[in-house]
Amino acid sequence: MNVLIKSATVIDTSSKFHNQIVDVLIEKGKISQIAKCIKNTSNFKEIELDNLHISQGWFDSSVCFGEPGFEDRETIENGLKTAAKSGFTIIALQANTNPIIDTSSDVTFVLSKAQSQPVDLLPIGALTKNSESVDLAELFDMKNAGAVAFGDYKKPITNPNLLKIALQYASNFDGLVCSFPLEQKIAGKGIVNEHVSSTILGLKGSPNLAESLQVARDLYILEYAGGKLHIPTISTKESVKLIREAKQKKIDVTCSVAIHNLFLTDDVLNEFDTRYKVNPPLRTQDDIDALIEGIKDGTIDMVTSDHNPQTIEEKKVEFDHANYGTIGLESAFGALNQIFSTKKSIQLLTKGKERFGTVTSKIEEGEVANITLFNPNEKYVFGKSNILSKSKNSAFLGQELKGKVYGIYANKKIVL
Secondary structure (H helix, E strand, O other): OOEEEEEEEEOOOOOOOOOOEEEEEEEOOEEEEEEOOOOOOOOOEEEOOOOOEEEEOEEEEEEOOOOOOOOOOOOHHHHHHHHHHOOEEEEEEOOOOOOOOOOHHHHHHHHHHOOOOOOEEEEEEOOEHHHOOOOEOOHHHHHHHOOOEEOOOOOOOOOHHHHHHHHHHHHHHOOEEEOOOOOHHHHOOOOEEOOHHHHHHOOOEEOHHHHHHHHHHHHHHHHHHOOEEEEOOOOOHHHHHHHHHHHHOOOOEEEEEEOHHHHOOHHHHHHOOHHHOOOOOOOOHHHHHHHHHHHHOOOOOEEEOOEOOOOHHHHOOOHHHOOOOEEOOOOHHHHHHHHOOHHHHHHHHHOOOOOOOOOOOOOOOOOEOOEEEEEEEEEEEOOHHHOOOOOOOEOOOOOEEEEEEEEEEEOOEEEO
């Protein structure tokens, strides 16, 4: 589709048009012209929106949909539509389906379901067969089929030797290994952060140590074995410190943080609302301050919505029995834009693409058009009407957010 975007403020620090208000002409999926005023001589579809800003298309490194097997939570088709209307042009799909995505045919299936969609789907294959942390899955075959990384979603690699072998094996084909940071024997049956609030509420606590001990172990193994490691969704100040020190040693590690772990503390648990039951758990303000500092100094490489739909039957039960997880695509930009400047929020939402094997497209003439359209100034209270997902388990309901997403242009398609 050919499109003329009118009077848009460009937020792209890699572009010479950064912070300028310009018109952008897109022809056959590429940016053909950027200028102060472009006349619509060919009668292209024209986009003119209130306080329109544009940036490189956003990327999310951890998204769950459910299909195949859990279509009642979310389908790939509706999930990708939700991602598009939330500003994301590329998402990495987790393997927590039924069956688990642990073979090349599984990878081929999810890619086929995402064909001809405006949003690119990057499959993350399971690291171990059935995500049971016993035997490695078909990593090389999945890589050839299109998997961009390998990890067992929310499940730690309990056998340290298995992580060592995975790193060594995957390094032969530049594979990225993801290791969820949780030492289960320390965490025990803990379901929330071990803190004053868990004691008052009578809920079993999981201490910061359960995360940082696993991070320390994984970093030692990485330093010994080599390879590429990604530690998803860290949540503690100790983890930030350990990863900062590892990066100073030039060890090849990246990490992410879930946006809800930057926005909410464990104080919200006082009504036992299972929307706030997430893994890793919501922590304290001290942890949030350390995470934000880690983002500012580059220790934390990327943020993620950690979008994890759960049905009402899986959430509307006693806190102990509820599934972990919150949806987060729809609220990602509004929440980040409350914490950071718009420029910083956009930087965070566009980082991580290269680590997961995809390219970035600058807002420059001649580049492939992969663009997010948004208004950074609109404030609103996030409600059920803002949820586009099939599941409604959002930890952000009732929160004041800042920034409205208009949609995307990607893969020669526009979604508004």
